[in-house]
Amino acid sequence: MNPLLATLGGKLTERWLNLLVLPGALFLAVTAVGATLGHRHWHDIDRLRTALDDLATRPALDRAGTAALLVALILLAATAASLAAQFLGGVIERYWLRFGRDPLSRALTVRRVRRWRERDARLDAAVGSAGWTGAGPDDTVTVPSGTLARIQSLTEARDRVALREPARPTWYGDRMQATADRVEAAYGVDLAALWPRLWLVLPEPAVRHIQSAHDSFSAAARLAAWAVGYALLACWWWPAVLAALGCAAVARSRARTALEALAGLVEAAVDVHGRELATRVGLLPPEAQGLLAHDTGDGMSAVFRKAE
16 A cells, blocks of 8 residues: 555656646746846846845855745745646636637637638639549549649638638637537537537547547646736746747647547547447447437437437
8 A cells, every 4th residue: 555655646746746836936937037137137147146146145044944934935836826827727728619709709700700701712713713634434533733732722721710610719619619510410419418428438548538638728728828927927027928929839739739639539439439329328229230320319419408
């Protein structure tokens, strides 16, 4: 038992250091530098060195108790800053996935719809003006390589806005909405009603992969929260804006990658295990074969919604 407790304690300590202490300590260090230098002396290293020397020569720091108390306070402050970033990260995560009901969100949705339609129209024009060479011996239609590359480029440009016509104010929300729409179109099932039940029957490897993708998305949201913190710090020390921009850029890239993976895994889970769930709730016999039919999907939605 003692080795097990020691292992668990070591892992908890490592997670505490990596998730709470180190990011918070880095933010506190930048805050201290910014408060010492300010805008006027933003690059004055001698001023910072002098401030550190003055702090080190204070008599109170010669006492072990005072030094230990100072370290404890720094650790507590770093943990508090990281907890605040985690809370703000949760808010940002919900903000990214929100529906557009407030005026600002509706305006953003309308703007995204306009951009998507413009790019979709350019794609349709490129497809319509493509130089098709006709069907070959195996009934395939060939397209000039230059035209195909342009069509692929326009398709990627449109999909960067949304895979389908936007219905939410952010790409993240639209990506998850596209997954729900694709599942409903393929199987006739409501993903929001299906998912909590499907989660209970997923095997451990699938659960682990989906949880990992979701954790990556949450970590990106926390990094965006740190970007907000550094942006506020830039009001006192402008170089902090560089850290804010860096955190924001990395957070955006990681969030898109993580959510793309999460949406794909959710859709794959329905593809692979949707029939198993229908069998478990009694809508399909165990010996049934083939894909999940629309009438079965409609029946699953009706059962899971409790006839709401």
